[in-house]
Amino acid sequence: MRYSRILEIVGDIVKVHVPATENKQTAICFGDLALIESIADSARPPHLSQVILLEGEEVSLQVFSGTKGLSTHSVVRFLGRSMEVTFSPNILGRAFSGTGRAIDGGPQLNDEPSIEIDGPTVNPARRVLASHMIRTDVPMIDVFNCLVESQKIPIFSVAGEPYNQLLAQIGTHADADIVVFGGMGLIFDDYYFFRKAFEDAGVLARTVMFVHQGSDPVVEGLLVPDMALAVAERFAVEEGKRVLVLLTDMTAYADALKEVGISMEHVPSNRGYIGDLYSQLARRYEKACDYRGAGSVTILSVTTMPGDDVTHPVPDNTGYITEGQFYLHDGVIDPFGSLSRLKQHVIGKVTREDHSQIMNTMVRFYAAAQDAQQKQAMSFELSEYDHRLLKFGELFQRDFMDINVTMPLEDALDRCWQVLAECFSRDELLMKDSLVEKYFPTPADTLSQVDP
Template sequence: MSLNSSQWLVRYSRILEIVGDIVKLEVPLNDQGQSRVCFGDLAIIESESYGHLGSFLAQVILLEQSHISLQVFSGTKGLSTHSSIRFLGHSMEAVFSPHILGRIFTGTGAALDHGPSLADEPKVAIDGPTVNPARRVLASKMIRTNVPMIDVFNCLVESQKIPIFSVAGEPYNTLLAQIGAHADADILVFGGIGLTFDDYYAFRGAFDEAGVLAKTVMYIHQGSDPVVEALLIPDMALAVAERFAVEEGKRVLVLLTDMTAYADALKEVGIALEHVPSNRGYIGDLYSQLAKRYERACDYQGAGSVTILSVTTMPGGDVTHPVPDNTGYITEGQFYLHDGVIDPFGSLSRLKQHVIGKETREDHGQIMNTMIRFYAASEEAAQKQAMSFDLSEYDKRLLAFGAQFRERFMDISASMPLEAALDLSWSTLAEYFQPDELLMKQALVDKYLPKKAIAEVENS
């Protein structure tokens, strides 16, 4: 049971021990032998040090009958076992109203941008249940990003949950900011975990420069902030996104970076609680913890949608690392970023077939397959060249096509609408191949291949 309005005034002072940022205490049970406190409840710890009374916000992270463990947000420096504790009777809440658009918050929901106070605005619990599957709508709409390697080859679909797999040092945050700046979503909710100040400032600047900051809500956890705030960022972002989708009917895109940092925070808390570690020291329920967040992506019947695009870094480039490995089982594909480009062979969107050729232009499916087929052939030609084999005239054309493909489409700085990308694909094919070499439907070739290319073949 949760505490009622009178119980929250009760103070407890039986602190058993303080370990790191964890405070362990004992509280009396009710008549039924149940704890008077609920998992996730917030508490205020008051401690007097050198004549000054300090208040520390904490959250219940473990219940063992009458023994309770609290994670202190700002750390336990200045606390003693003589401190008093009072529980607030509710879990962490996020402010939700139209006034939060354009605002930036910390993991605890405090304003980071020094804007007007939102204390009187409505709040929503961040640990609500996931959506009833009966209220979910089959994915059938596309979110355009103006990134050709996504829009043309692996469409981002409304209600999809999909990560960007990458490694440290790659420009994954640059790509994420570019997607957020150009995505055709109604609302953008950004959650940054373990960011440097430069990363935070770059995201804010990118959104501001693109003119989307006014429809964006940002939740920021920097590397110097308490680890428990890292655990709250995804829940804060997703709770607000869900409310915008359900109550306002908005198409919401949630951007999260980096979910590996989130998993590392889970591991750090688990170690402090002396949990038995699982694979590589991560907690045993890592899959469930990740799935609980990702499964909040949804297209709501009669309302809006929540789409989740996250970054998952792979330590050492190891895709079998517990975080990307578990993520791959939960999500619907991945974008694979390495060497500064989105790899067409490592990337996959399992929902793209719901929109390609249905919501997009009729030639989309054919041009996607043809471009990838020729690029794969260009990679084979490059291997022949590297091994000093003789190259045919066709091989040389493939190599030239591959270079143009990387420059025009794979570079993450490339940005253009889907239709422009499809037209550029036709033009690129026409530069290097004859119409009969394309092996595409003749009706599409006649309609979309540049007329100049067709005329040159007819004249020859």
């Protein structure tokens, strides 16, 4: 049935009048899709929209492609279904827009089966306890804050930092079966960078990309996380795959929510964001799950902090939902601000026996090296031990903190022992004697090592 009484067009929101008697017959529901066709220009393709509010006989529609070219003389036709995304083996290696349209130059997949993107999350009581590690070959993650299957964890950073480079590096090295990438508000260069990184690393064939570019209508970005997570969930449940979902940037997603809220004249909350920001973010992050008898979905996202303010509503709400965070600033992952709350489930259990001890010892010495660096900056006299701490700090930053460094976990642990042996004696380590006896390099081993 068609409806032609459009009441108002504000921003990307169209409000249409639907008589109550007809609404009962057509059963218009929240989240249903609708097509808005321009009567004045029948050659123009219809605008895809979604029901976001039902108030009596007034239905509010969010237009994904923007309302340019629409007037109050347009006609609305409801489709009777919610938003869907194509799901089949043919989507692997492909890139799609925020509305599910192929943007990589390949054929459209209109005849492939589709799935709804707005399904419920799994009951937390029915989830499997996280106990498997996802290796990334990034030492600051694998050694010091492990990424665990079914974990949801953000990268906190600021504009200008190489967080997309870090995300691409993790995506190309992670030992996941499927990588699902969701980008919101990306410039074309960023999209091309991710695609080329996946292609050069030879992992594009197991990657699916959903990309909302900065030139696209803002509200299209709202669909990207739901599409990415719906596809990831289906790969995990139906095919038993270990899926890693990469999302950047969730602050852009929250800004799109804010814009819709302003158009809907909702009462703004902190800094103008919508009042249910926490719930909107949690609905997406809680899709992370290890399914009993099937695969798993792990979510690694980027959350940029405007003004480097961690109390900003987006990182603040994110911190309550997720299980830790990686702090990226000055081009490195901060070992002190970063935290993985699930790492205790895998360190020493599915990793090498010395992992826990070496992690704590390295961070302890790096903290001491920071103190020695402050003494040096203030022109205090440095002891011989302080000089060794400074040397350790330089090696730690060069061999581990640089995000360009990649190495398997076992090689990283061995390198930790080598760095300790170059700077300290066995007695200064304060570690278990059995581990020191087994892993501490001999002088001959240390001399034979070639710096990476």
